[in-house]
Amino acid sequence: MARPGGEREIIARIRQAAGSSGDLLVGIGDDCAVYKTPPDRVSLATTDTMVEGVHFDLAWHPPLELGRKAASVNISDIAAMGGQPRFALLSLALTSTLGSQWLDAFMSGFLAVLAEHGVVLIGGDTVQSGHESVLSVTVIGEMVEAELLTRKGAQPGDVVLVSGFLGEAAAGLALCRLGLAHKPAWQTLVVAHLNPVPLVALGRVLAASGLVHAMQDLSDGLATDLAHICAESGVGAVVTADKIPLSPVLRQAAETCGQSPLDWAFAGGEDYQLLFTAGEQQVAALSSMVREKTGQELFAVGRIVEGQGVFLEEAGQRREISYRGYEHFR
Amino acid sequence: MARPGGEREIIARIRQAAGSSGDLLVGIGDDCAVYKTPPDRVSLATTDTMVEGVHFDLAWHPPLELGRKAASVNISDIAAMGGQPRFALLSLALTSTLGSQWLDAFMSGFLAVLAEHGVVLIGGDTVQSGHESVLSVTVIGEMVEAELLTRKGAQPGDVVLVSGFLGEAAAGLALCRLGLAHKPAWQTLVVAHLNPVPLVALGRVLAASGLVHAMQDLSDGLATDLAHICAESGVGAVVTADKIPLSPVLRQAAETCGQSPLDWAFAGGEDYQLLFTAGEQQVAALSSMVREKTGQELFAVGRIVEGQGVFLEEAGQRREISYRGYEHFR
Numbered sequence: 001m002a003r004p005g006g007e008r009e010i011i012a013r014i015r016q017a018a019g020s021s022g023d024l025l026v027g028i029g030d031d032c033a034v035y036k037t038p039p040d041r042v043s044l045a046t047t048d049t050m051v052e053g054v055h056f057d058l059a060w061h062p063p064l065e066l067g068r069k070a071a072s073v074n075i076s077d078i079a080a081m082g083g084q085p086r087f088a089l090l091s092l093a094l095t096s097t098l099g100s101q102w103l104d105a106f107m108s109g110f111l112a113v114l115a116e117h118g119v120v121l122i123g124g125d126t127v128q129s130g131h132e133s134v135l136s137v138t139v140i141g142e143m144v145e146a147e148l149l150t151r152k153g154a155q156p157g158d159v160v161l162v163s164g165f166l167g168e169a170a171a172g173l174a175l176c177r178l179g180l181a182h183k184p185a186w187q188t189l190v191v192a193h194l195n196p197v198p199l200v201a202l203g204r205v206l207a208a209s210g211l212v213h214a215m216q217d218l219s220d221g222l223a224t225d226l227a228h229i230c231a232e233s234g235v236g237a238v239v240t241a242d243k244i245p246l247s248p249v250l251r252q253a254a255e256t257c258g259q260s261p262l263d264w265a266f267a268g269g270e271d272y273q274l275l276f277t278a279g280e281q282q283v284a285a286l287s288s289m290v291r292e293k294t295g296q297e298l299f300a301v302g303r304i305v306e307g308q309g310v311f312l313e314e315a316g317q318r319r320e321i322s323y324r325g326y327e328h329f330r
Numbered sequence: 331m332a333r334p335g336g337e338r339e340i341i342a343r344i345r346q347a348a349g350s351s352g353d354l355l356v357g358i359g360d361d362c363a364v365y366k367t368p369p370d371r372v373s374l375a376t377t378d379t380m381v382e383g384v385h386f387d388l389a390w391h392p393p394l395e396l397g398r399k400a401a402s403v404n405i406s407d408i409a410a411m412g413g414q415p416r417f418a419l420l421s422l423a424l425t426s427t428l429g430s431q432w433l434d435a436f437m438s439g440f441l442a443v444l445a446e447h448g449v450v451l452i453g454g455d456t457v458q459s460g461h462e463s464v465l466s467v468t469v470i471g472e473m474v475e476a477e478l479l480t481r482k483g484a485q486p487g488d489v490v491l492v493s494g495f496l497g498e499a500a501a502g503l504a505l506c507r508l509g510l511a512h513k514p515a516w517q518t519l520v521v522a523h524l525n526p527v528p529l530v531a532l533g534r535v536l537a538a539s540g541l542v543h544a545m546q547d548l549s550d551g552l553a554t555d556l557a558h559i560c561a562e563s564g565v566g567a568v569v570t571a572d573k574i575p576l577s578p579v580l581r582q583a584a585e586t587c588g589q590s591p592l593d594w595a596f597a598g599g600e601d602y603q604l605l606f607t608a609g610e611q612q613v614a615a616l617s618s619m620v621r622e623k624t625g626q627e628l629f630a631v632g633r634i635v636e637g638q639g640v641f642l643e644e645a646g647q648r649r650e651i652s653y654r655g656y657e658h659f660r
Contacts (some may be wrong), residue, residue: 002374008653010618016484023360025372025475025478026478026480029481029562030411030480030481030482030546030562031376031407031408031410031481031546031547032374032375032376032407032408032410032411032413032471032511033374033375033377034372034373034374034411034475034478034480035372035373036373036475037367037373039369039498042355042364042365042366042496043364043365043366043367043373043470044363044364045362045363045364045365045417045452045453045468045470046361046362046363046453047418047419047420047421047453047454047455047466047468048421048455049421049422049423049455049457049464049466050424050457051458051459051460051464052460054457054458054459054460055457077361077362078362079355080361080362081360081361081362081364083362087375089375089376089468091375091377091378091379091466092379093379093381093464093466112424122375123375123376123377123380124377125377125378125466127379127381127385128384129381129384129462129464130382130383130384130462131460131461131462132382132459132460132461132462133379134423134459134464134466136377136379136421136423136455136464136466138375138377138419140373140375140466140470145355145364145366148355148364150360150364151359151361152360161596211474214518216360217361218359225580232360234361262565266536273530281434319437323338324383
């Protein structure tokens with residue numbers, strides 16, 4: 001199962017499939033990639049590393065979906081600022097047990113997501129690893145500076161919004177771990193874990209609206225990600241348990257797995273929904289604009305307040321959940 | 331020896347030490363870094379991954395020097411195009427055996443090299459790994475498009491030049507493997523392996539001279555790296571064995587280790603000297619200019635020819651060495 005031809009052949013195959021762009025002067029095959037940024041744009045850069053056995057399990061993660069996810073989670077970070085992803089660099093440290101069929105499937109998933117978002121693969125590195133494979137991706141994007149949405153800027157009185165159901169990916173992971181991933185009933189959840197979708201178009205709409213104060217993507221769970229926005233903005237937040245959007249199938253899965261659906265939403269992470277705040281007066285306008293342009297529903301889950309920390313309100317009680325899971329506070 | 335405080339504390343410590351730049355709008359601590367590129371510049375991007383047990387050995391690579399090397403080998407790729415490095419992203423997948431003291435020393439080496447070259451750390455990722463640590467670095471640079479030096483452009487008749495002694499890093503690695511790294515006599519070689527120096531200033535001088543046709547850095551050994559230039563330029567090359575610059579201490583080390591010094595030069599790699607070609611009429615002017623501006627000597631090691639492949643001339647005989655080591659052809 002060794003990869004035939006070594007690094008040079010792998011790079012030649014990847015180079016052929018990498019695509020191109022008018023702004024790209026030098027792509028794969030030189031010491032650096034070289035590209036132009038339009039003079040009215042700022043550049044965005046993000047990097048994310050996934051380790052076998054920590055962030056993914058080859059026992060249930062097919063290579064095509066893993067390739068898609070490696071691209072998507074990085075593109076999601078560009079979406080989280082409201083930017084347009086443009087270029088990607090991919091570093092693969094692969095164990096010798098992964099053959100060329102695995103690599104071809106991985107690359108076809110990775111490059112498919114890039115193509116869906118107009119992103120070109122411009123460089124990378126392919127090296128041998130001993131015991132576990134490590135996937136490291138850098139994505140470079142661009143946008144108009146005035147539209148930039150950071151984690152700073154949330155203001156007391158803002159409504160906290162999310163762009164879709166939470167906890168789905170965590171539920172999917174739990175089902176994979178229990179060996180229940182094949183059941184048709186759970187497909188939405190399993191796919192949310194294996195193949196999350198980066199919300200680039202939604203991020204662009206929200207950034208261009210001028211109505212959003214702070215934004216990030218939900219990669220670590222609501223309790224941690226909202227705590228980041230609060231810390232950077234110098235504010236606190238209160239979220240309301242019964243406003244968290246939980247799908248019916250998530251509730252069923254929680255029963256099957258003996259888990260709390262709110263714990264998946266608060267501590268599960270990897271949903272890659274967008275989390276953002278906006279002034280109360282603007283929420284209705286923002287929601288109709290988003291519905292019209294992307295077909296997506298927004299969910300108001302809480303409120304930005306003076307002070308610090310993220311608090312959960314449930315059945316009349318309030319407890320802090322900053323950077324933590326739901327279960328830690330029960 | 332666990333790293334106290336987890337990822338958030340590590341990131342907070344790194345964020346404080348990361349430095350800043352006028353062109354950086356958003357640094358560590360958001361979904362992406364955001365920066366401006368001057369309108370008259372193109373951007374360069376490169377990424378490199380180092381795997382424990384494959385690219386470095388913690389038994390003899392002190393963390394400070396490893397941190398320096400992780401930065402330097404990526405900055406060298408920017409130097410190889412003649413560019414100015416600006417920003418870095420660092421992904422660390424670390425085993426639990428590496429404690430916070432190790433990480434502090436690694437980061438101080440990494441950030442020292444960045445500071446020496448005016449590079450700012452703008453993002454990254456810190457994750458747990460199981461059996462081996464994996465370091466993945468992306469560096470972003472910039473330069474004037476007209477000065478860009480790629481691997482394309484070598485022309486028949488060009489002289490092939492290198493910027494210093496070859497084989498030093500490979501000799502240093504061999505000495506480390508034999509447990510001889512501590513001997514004062516070998517320090518130049520051991521340091522060449524543990525802590526290579528990226529030749530940014532030299533790369534800038536060569537790019538600005540307008541006299542260089544093709545360039546790259548020597549990361550995989552002369553036989554492979556010159557083969558890259560030849561393949562991209564659609565030419566061949568002939569190098570002359572007795573023109574390869576080998577230091578006296580390298581020859582001594584080769585005797586001690588029972589190795590061929592030319593094999594280290596051709597197949598050893600990791601010297602991070604610059605390899606480039608220029609028209610014969612320009613070599614004298616280029617050499618004086620470089621001597622004056624950087625104090626460095628250039629060495630002419632061969633010639634670009636029509637055809638393809640890299641050939642070695644030694645004792646009146648010529649044999650192909652493209653992508654190979656010296657020993658493979660004895």
